[in-house]
Amino acid sequence: MMALFDIFRRTRMKSAAIAKDRLQIIVARERSTTRQAPWYLPQLQQELLQVIAKYEHIDVETVTVNLDTTDGAEVLELNIVLPEDSAPIRAPVIEMTSYPA
Amino acid sequence: MAKVVVITSGKGGVGKTTTAASFATGIASLGHKTVVIDFDVGLRNLDLVMGCERRVVYDLVNVIKKEAKLHQALIKDKRVDGLYVLPASQTRDKDALDLEGVGEVIEELKKKFEFIICDSPAGIERGAQLAMYFADEALVVTNPEVSSVRDSDRVLGLLDAKTYRAENNLEPIKCHLLLTRYNVKQVKKGEMLSVDDVLELLGIPFLGVIPESKYVLSASNAGTPVVLDDANEAGQGYLDVVSRFLGEDRPHRFLEEKKGFFKRLFGAN
Numbered sequence: 344m345m346a347l348f349d350i351f352r353r354t355r356m357k358s359a360a361i362a363k364d365r366l367q368i369i370v371a372r373e374r375s376t377t378r379q380a381p382w383y384l385p386q387l388q389q390e391l392l393q394v395i396a397k398y399e400h401i402d403v404e405t406v407t408v409n410l411d412t413t414d415g416a417e418v419l420e421l422n423i424v425l426p427e428d429s430a431p432i433r434a435p436v437i438e439m440t441s442y443p444a
Numbered sequence: 445m446a447k448v449v450v451i452t453s454g455k456g457g458v459g460k461t462t463t464a465a466s467f468a469t470g471i472a473s474l475g476h477k478t479v480v481i482d483f484d485v486g487l488r489n490l491d492l493v494m495g496c497e498r499r500v501v502y503d504l505v506n507v508i509k510k511e512a513k514l515h516q517a518l519i520k521d522k523r524v525d526g527l528y529v530l531p532a533s534q535t536r537d538k539d540a541l542d543l544e545g546v547g548e549v550i551e552e553l554k555k556k557f558e559f560i561i562c563d564s565p566a567g568i569e570r571g572a573q574l575a576m577y578f579a580d581e582a583l584v585v586t587n588p589e590v591s592s593v594r595d596s597d598r599v600l601g602l603l604d605a606k607t608y609r610a611e612n613n614l615e616p617i618k619c620h621l622l623l624t625r626y627n628v629k630q631v632k633k634g635e636m637l638s639v640d641d642v643l644e645l646l647g648i649p650f651l652g653v654i655p656e657s658k659y660v661l662s663a664s665n666a667g668t669p670v671v672l673d674d675a676n677e678a679g680q681g682y683l684d685v686v687s688r689f690l691g692e693d694r695p696h697r698f699l700e701e702k703k704g705f706f707k708r709l710f711g712a713n
Contacts, residue, residue: 357633357634357635358634358635359631359634359635359636359637359638359641360634362589362590362637363637363641363644363645365590366590366637367645369594370593370594370645373598374601
């Protein structure tokens with residue numbers, strides 16, 4: 344009998360669980376955008392652009408450099424979209440593991 | 445060595461001023477000389493919650509502008525020995541506080557008090573940043589609710605970056621989570637974020653919960669910090685929090701539903 348009630352109960356996700364899921368996503372995103380980026384990030388982006396521009400025609404707007412933190416390890420992500428005539432590629436992730444201060 | 449503690453949250457209406465009043469009163473009642481400063485310039489309310497609104501003559505801005513001496517602006521609490529209130533001013537001038545002035549006042553207070561409690565205004569603007577700038581520790585007051593948790597996370601980012609300790613590469617501010625307006629019944633039904641949920645999201649040490657209680661309102665109606673009434677759960681919650689903050693190892697309460705008469709009788713869960 345209880346099992347029958349349980350079926351009805353489980354049809355809808357509990358609102359606290361929804362809240363937690365939504366928060367996990369938004370908090371992670373806001374942390375990555377509001378956290379202070381290292382001083383060298385703009386310079387690094389500039390220099391990488393110069394190197395890539397030697398070999399490919401790229402649009403400055405399509406290059407993004409991100410720094411994420413997962414489980415205490417920092418991941419530097421470089422994302423480049425090549426022009427339409429060549430297939431867009433996702434550059435390999437360069438991993439820089441550092442330890443939290 | 446005096447300790448500066450900021451009561452902050454980002455979001456308004458979560459219980460910062462209630463917490464500042466009860467936290468300061470609780471610490472003082474355990475024998476530590478304490479001052480609580482209202483940083484909410486233009487919208488002061490700590491004086492009302494502490495019940496000393498009719499005794500305000502000078503305020504924080506007067507002291508910073510050298511229009512009054514610090515001791516003239518400090519209001520001595522009539523209930524608890526060694527407890528003082530430094531009210532905010534009601535001026536509309538938002539720039540009435542400056543970093544240097546606030547720093548000087550806090551330095552002077554450090555000579556006379558063991559604990560300096562800073563009641564932050566809501567938001568993450570100048571006033572809130574000034575309130576947290578000189579802090580050694582922070583009580584992040586959070587409601588188990590999406591907007592409050594998100595704002596608390598933003599405030600934690602500021603505490604990590606825009607403070608004296610951060611800017612001078614000192615040991616970071618020690619942050620504590622205080623979950624207020626906690627309703628165990630709703631948590632058990634899955635309708636409210638639990639302590640564990642919020643801890644997982646924010647990732648800071650847990651100081652305690654204050655159960656949702658009608659006594660918080662009646663205490664502020666009367667101008668008596670709710671911690672002074674230890675017959676109700678909110679007051680007991682604050683007393684636990686204060687004791688834990690001072691280093692006492694107290695078990696957490698109010699995390700389980702109180703069993704009703706029949707449930708106790710029949711031992712049902």
